[in-house]
Amino acid sequence: MSDIVHVTLTQQQGYQFLIDFGAAMPTLLADEPPPLGEDSGPSPAHLLVAAAANCLLASFLFALSKYKQDAGRLTAEARCEVGRNAEGRMRVLSIDVVLRLGKVAAEIEHLDRILGQFEPFCTVSQSISAGVPVHVSVRDGRDTVLKD
CATH class of the missing domain: 3.30.300.20 (K homology (KH) domain)
Known part of the structure; x- marks a missing residue:
């Protein structure tokens, strides 16, 4: 038996990505730390x-x-x-x-x-x-x- 876990990432700006886990779960904003990103979410x-x-x-x-x-x-x-x-x-x-x-x-x-x-x-x-x-x-x- 195997399960498929599916997420969709959409770039917001720079290195910030909105992670969509599906309709039943809240989204999460991920970001890189400086100097690449702004540290506005988990890396x-x-x-x-x-x-x-x-x-x-x-x-x-x-x-x-x-x-x-x-x-x-x-x-x-x-x-x-x-x-x-x-x-x-x-x-x-x-x-x-x-x-x-x-x-x-x-x-x-x-x-x-x-x-x-x-x-x-x-x-x-x-x-x-x-x-x-x-x-x-x-x-x-x-x-x-x-x-x-």
Whole structure:
């Protein structure tokens, strides 16, 4: 089974593009940072790192739900390093994502199993990691590192 995801981008001015996800979703204005653009919306790198973090949180939530567990409010902080590759071209060099649980680890049953299986379910980060290193860590509500 495969799904088709379709978006339409329309140039507004300069490097600003309106991203249309379809009738049921709001549009989004993307832009490049200076000196190319005006930084009036997320850049392609922002969208990439947000997609990876979103997918990882959803995969973690899916793994939690398999064991009927509630980890409290889930959050993610994500960053990517953008720099030049060996050919001097700008590239996303790495992505780091920190998932944070709202509860402490002791309150979540089967946490070792959950931590061991959620990443392979993440379509986006698993696809990105074929070309860009993606580092994922998980911390609980006391900021204790559960996975690094």
